[in-house]
Amino acid sequence: MRTRLLASKPLYIQLREKLIDRIASGEWKGGDAIPNEIELARIYGLSSGTVRKALNWMEAAKLLVRQQGRGTFVCDRSDADTAELYVRVRAPDGHLPKLRCECASVEVAPAHADERAILDLPAGAEVRRIRQTYFIGDTPLSWVRSTVPLDLFPLPIDEAKEYCALPQLAKRCGVILGKGEERLRFAAADAEAAERLKCTPGEMLATYERRVNTIDGRVAEWKRGFEKLPEGYYYSVPLGVDTQSLD
Amino acid sequence: MRTRLLASKPLYIQLREKLIDRIASGEWKGGDAIPNEIELARIYGLSSGTVRKALNWMEAAKLLVRQQGRGTFVCDRSDADTAELYVRVRAPDGHLPKLRCECASVEVAPAHADERAILDLPAGAEVRRIRQTYFIGDTPLSWVRSTVPLDLFPLPIDEAKEYCALPQLAKRCGVILGKGEERLRFAAADAEAAERLKCTPGEMLATYERRVNTIDGRVAEWKRGFEKLPEGYYYSVPLGVDTQSLD
């Protein structure tokens, strides 16, 4: 009967966008149980099959966890499991190292041409630029410059300094992160990197350029810098297709 | 009616395993159209919903491509699109570079203790060990040692020399590759690597250790070696969850 596909998008996509909004807005927080399938179907006037399709997608996207017999729960998008997806450095034991961050500078300014191109921003858009050093304990790990669109993360500068890790910042600002890419290579440290990372200028370090998108396809962050891995640390790079997470 | 879940596995998993077998065995080759949903449902005595669930999983796993109005087609698991998933090196233009391989040695032998542990093999199992150099044009890129379980890839040594890239070898032997992990770091070149890669011993190079599983969870390859990226080349590391491939 009711097949008003006139809104052009499939109903299961419209539904998941509504549910994502309810998570992004903070109405549903990490750990909360959401209404069951039948209830959601009644609320939104859909069949349970359509609801299920939306929920399964959100589970694969790590926005929800479903447990037979218990219910459907919202994932905390700033916990270690999520952060792990956006930081590839691993300690010798295979775990994500505990990182500490020192913010060297924060500024808000109109985006440069390169920033507008990479972040896909219109002329006149503003960005926030942060320079920061990450530490493992007291050992400097990396020295990076990060640029984010101000409209996605509209925080006062003082508060922005507090959020060094992107997943935390995104949670604070109601942004859901999606896919990203990190381009990793080796290069000689420049003078500034050498000073920050306590090494000699010209020493070969890892260097990366990273872009992370929001779940709806905007570019949320452009970050680049040098990284000096401690002995035994490595980058964990996934290969192939992860078919475990798809049933 | 017919709910013999007694075989313990859900029907859609049983079905996809049967379909994967028909691809792995070579019955269905890359580019072939497979029977449509309704036909598969009739053949296997299932509802079309169950068939669809199996096919959608296989599409997400990049075993099939489905096109509305045309049909369902088998992916070539040795083409560039697939190889891209198992090699992270990219040329400055963002594309997978064309690699050439020279095989330095091949041997078949009982697995050492470390190989049995990593490849998850029983005592007495045999492996094939290959040492090879990869080139981009005439420039040496990497020097690696690879170990594979012989029972997965039972080729005579002469033929084994011909298959340097894992996706090609897997296709030849009816093995479907799944997920893997590459551990990447920097280290000083040892004497052998320096000779093969035409650099000085002690020079800092990338070094990696890579494991790739089959789609049903066996370990298909353990590979490790040194890599010297040409200027402008980089490693492309995926971040976050790819939600594009899930509808």
Place this chain on the structure above:
DNA sequence: AAGTGGTCTAGACCACGAG
């Protein structure tokens, strides 16, 4: 026992591609 998600069915109808 009650409530949840997981599996499976048997359809209807729509959108797309090819002849």
Place this chain on the structure above:
DNA sequence: TCGTGGTCTAGACCACTTC
């Protein structure tokens, strides 16, 4: 026009968790 996959429905029944 026909055949394909894509969307959506309205159930039945099973497996698991909790009380």
